[in-house]
Amino acid sequence: MNLLSGEYECKLDPKGRLVLPAKVKSNLPEPSGNQLVLVRGFEPCLVLYPQAAWRVIHDKVMALDEFNEEYRQFQRNFFRGMTEVELDAIGRFMLPRSMLRYAGIEKEAIIVGLGNRCEIWDPIRYEEFLIKDQQTFSKLAQKFLSVDTPLLGGPTA
Template sequence: MAFFTSEYECKLDAKGRLVLPAKIKANLPEASSNQLVAMKGFDSNLVLYTMPEFKKIQSKFIGLSEFDARQRKLKTNFFRRVVQVELDSAGRFLIPKAWLDHAKLEKQAMVIGTGNTIEIWNPEVYDQYMGTDDDFSDLAQEFLSE
């Protein structure tokens, strides 16, 4: 299983391509090292999944009922937010325009390893979202203390 950590400042080229940081790329599973799944995040960000990680989530959505309107709507909403991307020989991948717009990405990006996924943020949006170290401390106490 891939494990991603840390944060990296990256640049997008004029075509909307992003080079994955070497430390992130080195942790991609060999079997799917050039194929990733990009999803519009629930926040103003993008989330990258390795194929094995995405298949775990995909199986849950595939199991939803086609006959239940709410489940059908959830399934449609999920899959319309997802696109497969492929790394080229330089370790770059093209971010589709709608995904760039969703994450407010222009020239700069923050690439964040979040354990089993990779998040991509506009640096200013990321700073606002993350808040202060006090916020982090409060969240850790709320969710991790016994």
């Protein structure tokens, strides 16, 4: 499985299209590499999923009990604005105006590869959401990546 990684500065064209960086495009899984799903992120950003990765997330959310009010609210908000996008011959795709407004993206964007997905941020908002304090980042790394955590299969406390 190819992993989406890296951080890329991009510019939107006047029509609101964004060119997916070649490194990201080359790591999209085949055969549906040109078919992607765009959703609103939990933070003020957009999230771009390859079809296969989206299907896993979609199935988890759809498995929630529709007769539970909290689950319905989550489903409604999670799927709100979901858009299937297709890359053109040069790797561009259209970002709907409503999605651009949600993320505060105007002319420039940062694409961040996060394994199974990419986030698309307004550059200023992205900087605001990054951890500035190295000590805080170090503590999180220790918490989540310690050999004593279930994440890496080690013993738990």
